[in-house]
Each structure stands twice: as C-alpha cells, then as structure tokens.
Amino acid sequence: MDQVEVPALHNVELKVAAARFTVLAGPSGSGKSTILHLLGGVDRPDRGEVVVAGQSMAALSDDALSDFRARHLGFVFQSFNLLPVLSALENVEYPLRLQGAPAARCKARALEMLAAVGLADKAAHRPGQLSGGQRQRVAIARALVHEPALVLADEPTANLDSGTGAAILALLRQLQRERGVAVVFSSHDPLVIAAADERYRVSDGRVRALAAGEAPA
Numbered sequence: 557m558d559q560v561e562v563p564a565l566h567n568v569e570l571k572v573a574a575a576r577f578t579v580l581a582g583p584s585g586s587g588k589s590t591i592l593h594l595l596g597g598v599d600r601p602d603r604g605e606v607v608v609a610g611q612s613m614a615a616l617s618d619d620a621l622s623d624f625r626a627r628h629l630g631f632v633f634q635s636f637n638l639l640p641v642l643s644a645l646e647n648v649e650y651p652l653r654l655q656g657a658p659a660a661r662c663k664a665r666a667l668e669m670l671a672a673v674g675l676a677d678k679a680a681h682r683p684g685q686l687s688g689g690q691r692q693r694v695a696i697a698r699a700l701v702h703e704p705a706l707v708l709a710d711e712p713t714a715n716l717d718s719g720t721g722a723a724i725l726a727l728l729r730q731l732q733r734e735r736g737v738a739v740v741f742s743s744h745d746p747l748v749i750a751a752a753d754e755r756y757r758v759s760d761g762r763v764r765a766l767a768a769g770e771a772p773a
Contacts (some may be wrong), residue, residue: 565761567615568604571596572706573754577729577738581749581772582758588742592708595740596629597621604624609705626654630699630707630737632728634714636691638683644670644694645679651702669697673727687694700735707732713748722747743773748757 565587572578572595580588593599594606597613606613609628616624630651631637638647648666655666669674673693683691692712699707709728713721725748732739741748743756749755754764766772 565594565601565763568761568763570756570763572585572738572740574738575706575732576738576753577670577751578738578740578756578758579730579749579752580742580752580758580763581744581766582742583744586758587761587763588758588763589710591763592740592742595706596631597625627702628705630702630704632692632695632699632707632709632712634711636683636688636695638691638694638698640683643680643682644675644686644697647683647694648697648701651687651698655702665701666697669701670694672700672731673697687720688716692716692720692724693727696724696731700731700737703735704737704752707737707739709739711742713743713745721745725751737742 567589568661570591582588590599591728594601595608597606597608597616600614611624612622613719620629639650645663647665649671652662652665667676667679672698675690675693675697678686683694686694689737693763695712710729716724728739728741729751741752743749749772755772756770757764757766
C-alpha cells in the first residue's frame with residue numbers, strides 16, 4: 557500500500573511574545589498540540605525553523621535538546637503527568653533534580669512553589685491522594701519551579717469541572733504575570749480565550765491571529 561503524507565501544519569508563522577499569555581484556540585485535531593510539541597522540542601519540523609529563547613531547536617542534538625527543555629521550558633498537561641509514586645513535593649522538585657541542583661535548594665524552591673499554588677499543606681501527599689484540581693496545581697508548581705522562559709500548557713483545564721478549571725486558569729494567569737514567564741495555552745474554552753493577551757485561531761493546520769473582540773470560530 558502506498559504511503560500518503562498528511563501535513564499536520566501548513567505554512568505556520570507564529571511569534572510568541574515574552575511574558576505574555578498566548579492562547580491557541582481551535583477544536584480537537586486542528587493542530588494545537590502539534591504546535592506545542594514543536595515549541596517544546598518534542599517533535600521536529602520537516603521544514604522550517606523553530607526558535608525558542610533565541611535558540612534554534614534544529615541546531616541541538618537530542619541530549620542538548622533534553623537539557624534545553626529541562627532548563628528553559630515548563631509543561632502543564634491535560635492529564636497532569638505527575639509521577640504517582642512521588643509526593644507532591646518530590647514531583648515539584650523533579651525538574652531541579654534533573655538539573656543537578658543541591659537537595660536543599662530543590663526542597664526550598666519546591667516548598668515555595670507549593671505555597672504559591674496554595675498547597676503548602678499537601679507537600680507529603682501523593683497524586684492519588686489529591687483532587688484533580690490539586691494535581692493540576694502541583695503540575696503548575698512543577699512547571700514553574702525552575703523559572704523557565706516558556707510554559708506550554710496543553711488543554712490543562714479540559715479534564716476539570718468548570719469551577720475548578722476557572723480557578724486553575726486564574727492561578728496560572730496570576731503566576732504568569734507575577735513571574736514574567738511566557739505561556740502558550742491550547743484550548744477551545746471561551747473563558748481561556750477571553751483571558752489571553754494574544755490569541756490565534758488554529759484550524760486544519762493553519763494559524764491566524766485573532767483581532768481584539770473577534771470570536772475564534
């Protein structure tokens with residue numbers, strides 16, 4: 557059987573501003589996650605170039621790319637992606653441990669971030685002992701603990717009820733502003749879209765900037 561090439565994205569040009577909250581709006585399968593994977597160095601483009609924090613991702617070896625992600629990028633996922641055998645504290649420490657930071661600094665920073673997301677009293681709890689909203693708060697703390705330049709959030713409120721999702725959005729927005737980090741958030745939630753500084757419509761692998769007040773549909 558002949559193989560058929562199906563492009564995931566078409567001639568995408570996207571600039572993510574530093575210290576801004578950018579939303580990629582569009583339905584499932586539109587290409588939002590693919591863009592996040594390219595920005596995170598999880599996928600490499602067949603053509604074109606991806607530059608993050610001044611670094612061309614194509615110029616990095618696999619090992620250098622892993623190190624770059626560990627130092628400059630944070631990730632928040634729809635399914636939380638916490639390690640179930642680790643406590644909340646240990647999950648938040650993890651990015652710093654990967655960098656070889658001293659144990660005392662790892663613990664101090666992780667406790668600081670857990671306090672920032674309102675979970676200082678849950679440090680010893682494992683993910684299975686936490687609610688969905690609490691697990692996502694732990695994931696946000698983990699994403700920010702190493703002070704990344706860019707946080708990539710792939711529909712992190714999709715598995716939460718509307719009230720919890722709104723609280724998670726408000727928390728991430730607050731921390732983004734306070735810490736001056738750029739966030740790219742994929743979603744089709746009107747609440748998320750309305751909260752953005754920069755908004756892009758993703759449809760059938762194509763990206764278009766949305767004007768102020770313009771609906772993404």
